[in-house]
Amino acid sequence: MHEASLAGGILQLVEDAARREGFQRVTQLRLEAGQLAGVEPRALRFALEALAPGTCLHGCTLLIDEPPGQAWCLPCGASVQINQRGDACPHCGGWQLQATGGTELRVVDLIVDGD
Amino acid sequence: MCVVCGCGDEQAAGHGHAHDEAHGHVQIDPLKGDLHFGAGAARVSVPGLSQGRAIQLEADILGQNNRVARRNRAHFLAHGVTALNLVSSPGSGKTTLLCATIRALQQRAPQLPVAVIEGDQQTSFDADRIRATGAPAVQVNTGRGCHLDAPMVAEAFHQLHQHDHNHGAAHDAHSLLFIENVGNLVCPALWDLGEAAKVAILSVTEGEDKPLKYPDMFAAATLMVLNKTDLLPHVQFDVARCIALARRVNPAIQVLQLSATTGEGLDAWLDWLLALQPDDLPGGLAATAPMHGPGCGHHHG
Numbered sequence: 001m002h003e004a005s006l007a008g009g010i011l012q013l014v015e016d017a018a019r020r021e022g023f024q025r026v027t028q029l030r031l032e033a034g035q036l037a038g039v040e041p042r043a044l045r046f047a048l049e050a051l052a053p054g055t056c057l058h059g060c061t062l063l064i065d066e067p068p069g070q071a072w073c074l075p076c077g078a079s080v081q082i083n084q085r086g087d088a089c090p091h092c093g094g095w096q097l098q099a100t101g102g103t104e105l106r107v108v109d110l111i112v113d114g115d
Numbered sequence: 116m117c118v119v120c121g122c123g124d125e126q127a128a129g130h131g132h133a134h135d136e137a138h139g140h141v142q143i144d145p146l147k148g149d150l151h152f153g154a155g156a157a158r159v160s161v162p163g164l165s166q167g168r169a170i171q172l173e174a175d176i177l178g179q180n181n182r183v184a185r186r187n188r189a190h191f192l193a194h195g196v197t198a199l200n201l202v203s204s205p206g207s208g209k210t211t212l213l214c215a216t217i218r219a220l221q222q223r224a225p226q227l228p229v230a231v232i233e234g235d236q237q238t239s240f241d242a243d244r245i246r247a248t249g250a251p252a253v254q255v256n257t258g259r260g261c262h263l264d265a266p267m268v269a270e271a272f273h274q275l276h277q278h279d280h281n282h283g284a285a286h287d288a289h290s291l292l293f294i295e296n297v298g299n300l301v302c303p304a305l306w307d308l309g310e311a312a313k314v315a316i317l318s319v320t321e322g323e324d325k326p327l328k329y330p331d332m333f334a335a336a337t338l339m340v341l342n343k344t345d346l347l348p349h350v351q352f353d354v355a356r357c358i359a360l361a362r363r364v365n366p367a368i369q370v371l372q373l374s375a376t377t378g379e380g381l382d383a384w385l386d387w388l389l390a391l392q393p394d395d396l397p398g399g400l401a402a403t404a405p406m407h408g409p410g411c412g413h414h415h416g
Contacts, residue, residue, distance in 0.1 A: 002261055002302035006176055013174045027167050031176075038305050038331040085330035086364045095363040099334070105176045105305075111167035 003040060006105070007047035011055055013107050018056050024114030028061045034102035035069040036085060056112075065108070070101030180306055183265035187272065187309025191292065194276075195393045198292040200310035202332055204325070205298030207318040208342045210241045212375040213293055216388070217248040219381055220291075224389060228290035232271040234263040234297045241295065251275055262302040265309060268294060289393050300329035311395045312337035319343050319352040326361035333361050338369045340384065345374040 014026060029048075033039045041064045052058045069082045073089040074096040080089050088095055144150075175181065191198050201209050210233075217229050231252040233241040242254035253271045255263060272292070294310060296303040304313075315336035317325055320343055326333040333339065339361050341354065354372065361368050371387060373380030 002305060005260070005262070005264070005302075006305075009176045009179060012179065013172065013176070017170060017172055021170055023168070023170075038301075085334050086327045086360075088363075096366050107172045107174045107176060109172055110170045112170060113167050 003043040003047040004050075006039065006044060007051045010048065010107055011051055011057060014057060014110065015055070017110065018112075021112070023112035024056060025058075026056050026060045026110050026112050028063065028111040029057065030063040030065065030108040030110070032065045032067060032104045032106045032108050034067045034104040035083060036099050036102040037105045039105060041066060067102050067104055069099065071097035071099050073097055177305065177307075180265045183269055184307040184309040187265055187269055190269075190272065191309060191311075192393060195289045196292045197289070197391045197393050197395060198294060198308070198310045199388075199391075200294045200296055200303070200308050200313045201316060202296045202300070202303045202313055202336065203298060203316035203318075204300050204321060207298070207316045207321065208375050209295050209298070209316050210244055212316065212340070212342055212373075213295060214244055214248050215375040215378065215381060216293075216384065217245070217250045219378070219385055220388070221249070223385055226288070227389075228288065230275050230290065230292050232263075232268060232275070232292065232294045234267070234295055236260070236297065257297055261297060261299050262306050263294065263296050263308060264306045268308045291388065291391075300325065300332045304331040304335045311391060314338045314340060316340045316342055317357070319347050319350055319354070323352050323354070323357035324360055326357065326364055330364040333368060334364045336365065336368060338371065338387065341370065341372040342375055344372050344379060345377045 010029075010031065014029065018024070018026075031044070033041050033044060044064065045062060048057065048062060052060070069084065069087075071080055071082050071089075072078075073080050073092065073094065075092050075094050076089060078091070079100065080091060080097070082090075082097065082099075085099070086095075087097075089097060187198075190196075201213070203209050213231060217231075220227060220229055229250050231242070231245045231250055233239075233245060233252055233254045234257060235241055235254070236257055236259070238256070239254040242252040245252035253274045255267050255271050257263065257267070275292075294308055296308075300315075313332075313336045315332055315338070317339060319341060322328070326339070339358075341357065347354070358370050361370065369387075371380065371384050373384055375381070
């Protein structure tokens with residue numbers, strides 16, 4: 001549900017950029033939503049689709065990269081990959097993990113026209 | 116173009132997103148038929164649209180919220196306010212716990228001012244309950260919103276502040292501000308409000324496996340309060356398992372067990388609250404909240 005608020009935040013960032021950079025239309029928008037960011041990419045797409053008509057995002061291609069979850073395992077003293085919070089370390093099976101990557105939630109770049 | 120799946124318009128005829136499966140958006144458990152959305156591979160990048168101009172933005176989607184949250188945090192510090200963000204499912208007993216806490220603090224630490232910001236979609240029922248204890252409260256109705264955000268808290272704090280000024284209250288003594296978030300174990304995890312810590316409240320009438328079902332919230336919390344422990348003899352709830360599951364998603368999460376209605380365990384909760392200092396900031400608390408490692412600045416900005 002919070003993806004609707006995030007979509008609003010994305011539109012705001014893009015509209016600010018449109019004013020600053022002087023473009024009318026976005027043809028491609030690339031986002032990054034890490035696997036541990038607490039965001040469901042499918043819901044985010046849906047929310048952006050609902051929001052897009054009448055804005056500079058209408059009809060744009062939406063790319064959502066999902067950087068994998070990375071965590072530091074204290075017992076192993078190593079960086080490991082996890083798919084979600086609550087997963088065990090793939091090496092030692094423990095849960096002494098500190099998330100270090102895959103928490104990104106960003107607008108990466110745009111391709112625009114109409115300037 | 117279909118924005119849900121990114122497929123082309125030519126595929127769009129009669130297309131109602133029932134084709135998710137074919138597109139691999141959803142993984143289906145072959146044994147039980149359970150659906151796992153969000154487990155799919157990263158979407159394939161479409162090669163460039165050469166006429167366009169590329170703009171690098173590299174902007175945090177929660178950046179605007181986090182800027183306001185940082186301002187709230189500075190504002191709280193300047194006023195000696197320790198703010199706590201109380202999160203839980205609906206019905207865990209947050210408001211009952213707050214009322215019991217305020218009454219107990221009035222006895223134990225009468226010099227400590229306590230105020231409350233109440234978040235709900237509708238009604239001022241909860242703020243009315245808090246005001247009945249004598250503590251100032253502001254209700255924030257989010258309408259359709261599923262969480263409080265930092266600008267809402269800034270507005271609400273302003274209201275409380277104005278109100279206190281009108282009543283000539285002293286301001287810079289240490290005080291506590293409880294922010295009762297909308298009852299929801301998913302969305303509020305992402306929005307930093309400027310609090311010193313998130314406190315997740317879980318009642319024993321809910322499932323003991325909630326920390327693993329809603330991991331983002333328990334990963335973001337500094338403290339888990341297990342409420343309604345007076346009902347433990349009547350429900351199936353394995354306390355040890357619940358704590359073990361919470362520590363899987365957050366090895367450093369602190370845990371307190373209490374009953375807001377009988378008062379059992381309330382003293383330890385008051386001890387925890389009274390040990391908080393106005394300059395307790397998530398920067399310091401972050402050391403005890405390990406799921407917020409580097410690269411996760413947007414949670415506690």
